[in-house]
Amino acid sequence: MQLEKFYIITGNIYWSGGRIGTSKETVEIAATTENPIIRHPITGLPYIPGSSLKGKIRSLLELSTEKERIANLKQKIEEIKKEEPSGNDRKHKEWKEKLRRLENYLNSIKNGEPCGCGLESCQICRAFGPHKNVEHKLGPSRLIFRDAKLATKEDINGIENLPEPKYTLEDIKKYSTERGLHYAEIKSENIINRYTGRASDPRQMERVIDGSLFKMEVVVRVFEGDEGSGSKKPEDNPNVKILKKGIKLLEKDYLGGSGTRGYGKVKFYGMKIDGNPWENF
Numbered sequence: 001m002q003l004e005k006f007y008i009i010t011g012n013i014y015w016s017g018g019r020i021g022t023s024k025e026t027v028e029i030a031a032t033t034e035n036p037i038i039r040h041p042i043t044g045l046p047y048i049p050g051s052s053l054k055g056k057i058r059s060l061l062e063l064s065t066e067k068e069r070i071a072n073l074k075q076k077i078e079e080i081k082k083e084e085p086s087g088n089d090r091k092h093k094e095w096k097e098k099l100r101r102l103e104n105y106l107n108s109i110k111n112g113e114p115c116g117c118g119l120e121s122c123q124i125c126r127a128f129g130p131h132k133n134v135e136h137k138l139g140p141s142r143l144i145f146r147d148a149k150l151a152t153k154e155d156i157n158g159i160e161n162l163p164e165p166k167y168t169l170e171d172i173k174k175y176s177t178e179r180g181l182h183y184a185e186i187k188s189e190n191i192i193n194r195y196t197g198r199a200s201d202p203r204q205m206e207r208v209i210d211g212s213l214f215k216m217e218v219v220v221r222v223f224e225g226d227e228g229s230g231s232k233k234p235e236d237n238p239n240v241k242i243l244k245k246g247i248k249l250l251e252k253d254y255l256g257g258s259g260t261r262g263y264g265k266v267k268f269y270g271m272k273i274d275g276n277p278w279e280n281f
């Protein structure tokens with residue numbers, strides 16, 4: 001498989017009260033609560049791990065295509081069943097093994113695990129990599145998600161329509177020093193007893209300061225034959241398209257934990273491909 005080029009996709013993430021947690025032990029220096037967020041070990045600055053972004057976008061894409069992926073796998077299984085080799089030799093064994101694996105992938109989807117179907121028709125497996133599938137022929141995963149660090153003033157220069165309040169790395173450092181914050185917000189929560197109406201079990205959760213801006217980067221690997229229908233516009237590359245679909249789903253959902261309780265709304269701004277504005281993003 002010939003690697004032709006890379007598309008570099010950049011943009012800024014506006015994250016409202018987001019929380020990607022970690023264990024207290026790993027952020028000893030900066031940990032101020034029992035429920036710290038993930039931070040750089042030296043600077044103590046919060047960031048969004050590429051793995052979190054990738055995992056969330058992938059899971060939303062999978063949830064929105066589950067029926068289709070199940071139907072495609074079932075169809076494939078039926079096709080393979082018709083190809084049963086006669087006799088009981090090595091070929092037959094291989095056929096049986098192939099069938100067994102396909103049925104495993106089908107069950108995994110039904111159990112809510114990441115897609116591992118590895119079918120030609122599965123754009124999710126191609127873009128993100130088939131889960132626990134070592135015999136697929138899709139080639140390397142096309143999307144590479146970098147960790148997203150806090151954006152600087154320069155990073156957001158020229159981007160219109162950013163909501164207020166918004167905070168760059170410089171703002172967060174300045175306000176944190178002034179107000180004695182650890183680059184994050186500490187939020188107190190509790191549980192309300194249904195009968196007495198009293199609050200109990202107080203706990204403190206850490207989350208990023210509402211309106212923090214992060215700089216994101218996703219690399220799209222383009223292999224020979226990957227471009228869509230003869231078009232050379234990066235916007236038409238199917239792996240770029242699926243990334244866009246996933247980002248749009250993410251904007252309606254949330255990134256990080258506790259999203260049903262007001263945490264983690266995200267919106268993407270200033271999206272570019274190879275430094276040029278992403279057309280019709």
Ligand SMILES: [Zn+2]
Pocket residue numbers: 069115116117118119122124125130
């Ligand atoms: Zn798949």
